[in-house]
Amino acid sequence: MASDNANNRWELRLSGTGGQGLMLAGLILAEAAGVVEGRKVVQTQSYGPESTGGAAKSDVIISADEILHTQVARPDILLCLSQEACTKYAKDVRPGGTLVIDPLFVRDIPTEAHGLKVVEVDATRKATELGRRVVANVVALGALVAVTRVVSRQAIEAAVLARAPKGTEDLNRRALQAGYEAIQG
């Protein structure tokens, strides 16, 4: 439950390669918490050349209280959709934190990250099965929320649908569902 978090404050990093839709996923997560649920959020992301190639990241801070400092140094949750991102960011995760990975891309978890809770989600493969690989970000988001309950299911669904291009609502809903099922079986 969200309230399990001691300070009712979450720091999340969504990472991968430019083009995997992680900037959008970060935005959707921030809108779910901030606009739909009315909590405080700060979202920042890689900018420029980084965001179209190499290890790209979107950081989201969610809190019941005012958020002061704007940067994430030690995320509670790290989502990795590429090996490069995992290698770069896994060491930053707070002890006791959670690492969510797509095993299609992430084969190797750095030794510094041992001891973290690791959750494997076949996001890209499931998205391909749904017929559109581009919704891997939404599958991953579904799994991330299912594991952490950082926002409610209703909030993340509302936020995903608010951003879904016309005609893709059903696809996005199914992608989110696939993410949830990956965790809850």
Place this chain on the structure above:
Amino acid sequence: MTRRLLLGNEAIGEGALAAGVRFFAGYPITPATEIAEFMARRLPAVDGTFIQMEDEIGSMCAVVGASLAGVKAMTASSGPGLSLKQEAIGMAAMQEVPCVVVDVMRVGPSTGMATLPAQQDVMQARWGTHGDRGAIALCPSSVKECFDLAVRAVNLAERFRTPVHLLADAEVGHMREVIDIPERVEIENRRRPTVPAGDPSFQAYAGDADGVPPMADFGAGYLWHAEASTHNARGDLASTDHVAAAALNRRLIDKVNQKAKEITFYSERRLDDAEVVIVSYGVSARGAAEAVEMARAEGIKAGLLTLQTIWPFPAHLIEGLMGEGEAAAKLRPQGGCPKAVLVAELNAGQVVIEVDRAVRGRASVELVGRHDGRILAPADILARIKEVR
């Protein structure tokens, strides 16, 4: 009221539109480009005009022209662009043309680190254009303040007939927070002449009681010359007239600086009994606020003064921090002077110069600064608090 997750840069655009800006000319530059993109999307829908000009200089000149014609006008850039605009900003100050110049600060000098935050243009906003004048510059430290201070920047430009700087930084411009956009904001419009068009008694540059002359739109039938050289009250060239020069320069300085208190916006945190006070602005104030909370959790009496107005420099607030003057009642109700003042900013020391000058030796004043493209970490500020306490 609409609740939305917005970039700081988008909130600046929303604020400008809400305040009535209907003309934007600009040239793309990181990290300010989202402001131009926003205005390009939104201005046509409100019968406004967006022009991507050939360069920064052209953009600034177009803004001056639009404002002369009676339209609220804005441009946005970053440090290198602000350098290029300086001559035209001085022209706008001299001709007394209201306009807003946004600078989303990045690391310099020159093209520096285009994507990374800095606060190195504080003195450029004050002294970047040549000659004396009263300057106005506001600094947001959140997305909400991006909106609010954009509204205020437009209003102040109109009220004082002068270019107003909105000094954001790349971190604040590029972060997203949720804000509630109000249906309506308080709007100030430039005062128009009370005499009818064509009246021969009209004097374009006769300062009213507050030193700000009413402004006629170009094309409205008033005879006036927007003269960039020294001019008299009628706007006639007076470039060897010492009396006219003295009066004009004095008025351009006083109309702003004598209203410093009215132009001062700030917020404060735990100042009343603070032994160590941090003065900060923009994104640095966010890390400083966290450092204050960390210090308090350890029993250290720290506090924060966040300046939203940098120019005219609010020396009266610093006086209040020292427990003196009328601002003391609000900032230091128990009186008394803190032991030390730290100024947290992303440069090698700019606002700290003004703070030091205002403190006048009553407390130690030190800079907590950096200029490597990183923002100040709360732990680093906390360490300095412990050093000076």
